[in-house]
Amino acid sequence: MNKFVQAVTQRIIERSKVSRQAYLARIETLSAHKTARAQLPCSNLAHGFAGCCGQDKSDLKNLLKSNIAIISSYNDMLSAHKPYEHYPAQIRQALHDVGAVGQMAGGVPAMCDGVTQGEPGMELSLMSRDVIAMSVAISLSHNMFDGAMYLGVCDKILPGLFVGALAFGHLPAIFVPSGPMPTGLPNKEKVRIRQLYSEGKATRADLLESEAESYHSTGTCAFYGTANSNQMVIETMGLHLPGAAFVPPETQLRQELTNAAARQITRLTEQSGNYLPVGRLVDEKVIVNGLVALLATGGSTNLTMHLVSMAKAAGIIINWDDISQLSDVVPLLCRIYPNGPMDINYFQAAGGTSVLIRELLKGGLLHDDVNTVVGHGLSRYTQEPILENGELIFREGPLESLDKTVIASIDKPFNSHGGLKVMTGNLGRAIMKTSAVEAEHQIIEAPAVIFESQYDLEAKFKAGQLDKDCVVVVRYQGPQAIGMPELHKLITPLGILQDRGFNVALLTDGRLSGASGKVPAAIHVTPEAYVGGLLSKVEEGDLIRINGKTGEITLLVDQSELDHRICKPINCDSSYIGFGRELFNTLRCRLSSAEEGADSFNVLDKDIH
Known part of the structure; x- marks a missing residue:
């Protein structure tokens, strides 16, 4: 071993x-x-x-x-x-x-x-x-x-x-x-059609046809x-x-x-x-x-x-x-x-x-x-x-990979370390799927652009207000805030910004899952903003450093300044009702942090321990 x-x-x-x-x-x-x-x-x-x-x-x-x-x-x-x-x-x-x-x-x-x-x-x-x-x-x-x-x-x-x-x-x-x-539509073609649609260069019918050929x-x-x-x-x-x-x-x-x-x-x-x-x-x-x-x-x-x-x-x-x-x-x-x-x-x-x-x-x-x-x-x-x-x-089974561009040998791996990275810094702890991000995009230091809902990003993107180097902060998405949804809607616009030559990254207490793509994304930030994590004190324009190689997430603001800032809780009530969400309010408030598994069984630890 x-x-x-x-x-x-x-x-x-x-x-x-x-x-x-x-x-x-x-x-x-x-x-x-x-x-x-x-x-x-x-x-x-x-x-x-x-x-x-x-x-x-x-x-x-x-x-x-x-x-x-x-x-x-x-x-x-x-x-x-x-x-x-x-x-x-x-x-x-x-x-x-x-x-x-x-x-x-x-x-x-x-x-x-x-x-x-x-x-x-x-x-x-x-x-x-x-x-x-x-x-x-x-x-x-x-x-x-x-x-x-x-x-x-x-x-x-x-x-x-x-x-x-x-x-x-x-x-x-x-x-x-x-x-x-x-296997359906090639993945590159699927991504291409999604990006064209986001830029208004493909119709909804084109997009639906592409998606139906992919998931078929x-x-x-x-x-x-x-x-x-x-x-x-x-x-x-x-x-x-x-x-x-x-x-x-x-x-x-x-x-x-x-x-x-x-x-x-x-x-x-x-x-x-x-x-x-x-x-x-x-x-x-x-x-x-x-x-x-x-x-x-x-x-x-x-x-x-x-x-x-x-x-x-x-x-x-x-x-x-x-x-x-x-x-x-x-x-x-x-x-x-x-x-x-x-x-x-x-x-x-x-x-x-x-x-x-x-x-x-x-x-x-x-x-x-x-x-x-x-x-x-x-x-x-x-x-x-x-x-x-x-x-x-x-x-x-086969004694070795039949295609070493897909499954490498232990002697010649694609990378010397695993495809996931635990990120640490004054913002707390997070996870990055580094295997999907090219090395030149894994380090970024840029001003924060803040959103408190994934739905607000699209308007700014279409208006060209995100055409710049930036760290997109989407907060109040954690387990206790709104149940920690996956933020798939962000993948395509952020990928387009990167293709336009901008240095962009995502920082969130929400999830992005196995669909995490080419844009560096520090996700599952713990502690989440809703329970007073430092993420709640980030202000528009604050410099943030994300380093996927060393595993760093740092808010580049003097501690003395941070000490004077107050957490900025928001009202999540709109996410607590409708589509059956009201039935889950008791469960949601019991969820542990992402690092503790984000489950509601954490109270049982007292019995186990």
């Missing part, structure tokens, strides 16, 4: 000792009940299988047979979740074939930031993660199950499922992806945003079958992988004699493996919050210092759009996760001595699935 990765891991183990022991003791108490439904009174159990067919009723009375919960994010509006429509029936049949039972235990909400971007609904997006986790808890609360399969991929859905699964950490778990949509089928978006970052991380944590992440939907290989996942979960239950609950599988080394995968691929900035919350669900305490120190030694091995020209389908063709994991293991950057859903040892994930005479088999 790389000694620095080992040191970070050991520090996490020491920091988490009390909370991890408390968590393991809790799931040990739950797992001591063995087959959960055996503890239910007869009336309760009868209710639990009343809707089943006769054979399933008989099997559920037989405590030697496993009952597997199916938790799905299916809806037929969103492309990534549409493939899950027929998974429950398929999984139930696969379980029957091996003498087990499957029950569709519950559904979780799944919203798409691509639909809500720039709209009021986006202010519910981050909070939906906690709702999903709670929905999992409700689904599993019937205490009928011996294991669970989790069907979900995108943005907040996968992290929410993960947190919910760890709340029921005494149950074995497998996560079942749906795969990316086929079932499956996750093919660029390397939060959805595909989730899949990369979960696979490297050993919670998928090897090579399952990026197999397209509605293919025979995808179908066989789903069947194999159903069979595999039965091999992890108490009845199998090989009991491996997810709460034991996910340990400190597994969490570090997820962090390393995120950094090595230049993944979504959203995961810097999600992984903190996900780890905490297993009693493991990580922070941005861990991410920063890992980033110093984990090289950037992938160039996937928006960090490069090619999408996730090309990454898969170039060798995919099997090559990436092989290279990281070779460099001593991943812990091999971990449990996975297919057995001990992450080296199992250098295999890839294929069909041989219609049968699913796993064979050793």
Whole structure:
């Protein structure tokens, strides 16, 4: 093992000792009940299988047979979740074939930031993660199950499922992806049309045609945003079958992988004699493996919050210092759009996760001595699935990348450090996705132009008032202010300003996610302006320095001047009502900071610690 990765891991183990022991003791108490439904009174159990067919009723009375919960994010509006429509029936049949039972235990909400971007609904997006986790808890609360399969991929859905699964950490778990949509319009062409439209040089019809050619089928978006970052991380944590992440939907290989996942979960239950609950599988080394995968691929900035919350669900305490120190030694091995020209389908063709994991293991950057859903040892994930005479088999994946412009070797990485940078300075702490920003654009010192809503920027941009070197400050966008929406509307105008030759950057306590592009963006600023962070004292024209190479965010104003300034809170009431936002007011005010995971479960820390 790389000694620095080992040191970070050991520090996490020491920091988490009390909370991890408390968590393991809790799931040990739950797992001591063995087959959960055996503890239910007869009336309760009868209710639990009343809707089943006769054979399933008989099997559920037989405590030697496993009952597997199916938790799905299916809806037929969103492309990534549409493939899950027929998974429950398929999984139930696969379980029957091996003498087990499957029950569709519950559904979780799944919203798409691509639909809500720039709209009021986006202010519910981050909070939906906690709702999903709670929905999992409700689904599993019937205490009928011996294991669970989790069907979900995108943005907040996968992290929410993960947190919910760890709340029921005494149950074995497998996560079942749906795969990316086929490659559509080339990414450069999509960006070109967006910029032309912003400049008034393309019609709305031109823009809609371009977007429809880009997002055109079932499956996750093919660029390397939060959805595909989730899949990369979960696979490297050993919670998928090897090579399952990026197999397209509605293919025979995808179908066989789903069947194999159903069979595999039965091999992890108490009845199998090989009991491996997810709460034991996910340990400190597994969490570090997820962090390393995120950094090595230049993944979504959203995961810097999600992984903190996900780890905490297993009693493991990580922070941005861990991410920063890992980033110093984990090289950037992938160039996937928006960090490069090619999408996730090309990454898969170039060798995919099997090559990436092989290279990281070779460099001593991943812990091999971990449990996975297919057995001990992450080296199992250098295999890839294929069909041989219609049968699913796993064979050793490529020994090296098939395209080193997309997946580099550990000996010749794209960069010596990871694709995400933790930023620090008198403004607080932030995150920058440096993998998407050219080196010459990573350092900027310019006057602040202040906005307190993303919607106000467009008018100034169209009026030419931003045609200058500037740091665009968009504040009061944090978790407690308005739920920390993603600020996608800012990407295109800021990119145009950079193309015009201006030195521009974004500084915000909001999010920009896996869609972070070529403009330097220090995001997730903590403490947020709404709770009195220094961001609230910035005035128009103040000089700000953002240095993505050293990780600096500094307001260049004398401390004596800052001491005399007062925080300038604004009224966010307009974001607290309409589009259902009024239902989330209590939840929003409980959200922790971005660095603490931006979740509403932070009060539970007192119980864990």
